Amino acid sequence: MLRSKWFWFVILFGFIIAWSMFDLFVIVPNLDS
Structure with a gap:
């Protein structure tokens, strides 16, 4: 038991x-475009 x-x-x-x-790589590219 842990x-x-x-x-x-x-x-x-x-x-x-x-x-x-995950949030960083998903949201930042969307904000750039």
């Missing part, structure tokens, strides 16, 4: 970073 707070923190942090990068 009870490590660091484990969930890393997953959540990675998800937020991935989502931010």
